[in-house]
Amino acid sequence: MKIPLRFVVPSIVFAGLVVFFNIGLRLNPGEIQSPLVGKPAPAFALESLGNPARQVGSADFAGRPWLLNVWATWCAGCRDEHETLMAIARQNRVPMVGLNWRDDRALALRWLDQLGNPYVAVAFDPDGRTAIDWGVYGAPETFLIGADGTVLRKHIGAITLESWERDFVPLLAPGGAG
């Protein structure tokens, strides 16, 4: 029996739409893959948050893997994330550097005082220029930089222990991060 074309064509179109939406609706358009992953980490040298006379820069961590976490006191996601950052810091696997983005120095210092400080150093970026170099568009953002200075991973939004264990820790394993 021959099935008429007027049944076949809409069925194919419908099946196509099902596939299309099934993929499309699962994507998160808010998450833009950074072109930085796989490229050398942008260099920076900024004032330390706690001590304007001191500098914090990417050169300080060259030769070993490190994390860069972009945060600010005006960022609600950073507040949500802070507990997780503390837990990651307690694991003591990799030094975590903070990039304090477009923030107020006194407020930022009070935040670390009250909530705990997971960072080995915090760079102060009040005009957001270093953040632009790193392609930051929504704090919190977390980068993993390998020992060779390559950006290995970027996480946008509050990091969870699940995504930390799944996406970051394997890259830290000997041979994984290089």
Place this chain on the structure above:
Amino acid sequence: MRYALLIVVMLLTGQAFAIDAGRAFDDPAKQERYERLIRDLRCLVCQNQSIADSNATLASDLRREVRDLMEAGQSDEQIRSFMTERYGDFVLYRPPVRPRTWLLWSAPALLLLGGIGIAVLVVSRRARAARADPAVLDEEPDRS
């Protein structure tokens, strides 16, 4: 009349929402170039606005960056690649033609060709039906 006035007033409120109130450059040619550049760059915080339309902090930072790069004598191409190196092609409202975007760029032509194809098919089939039985033209269109 009162409604007409209301509509005119509502249309004018757009001016009140202009973001970049101060001019970036005194030179009108430079200002025009600046405005063209920032209209073509997407604000990543509020993704359906250009950095010309957005008052997000990041958008104003990126406008400042465009201004500084122009003052440093960078070409439009250099300014655009400064942005894509950091934010990817997504930051451009006019994505470049690449293997990844071929489907995007060719979609209008493909849809047009598809439409023409369907139209030709329907017309020729109806013409054939009309030749076989001219009466069909006077009746309800054949829905086969």
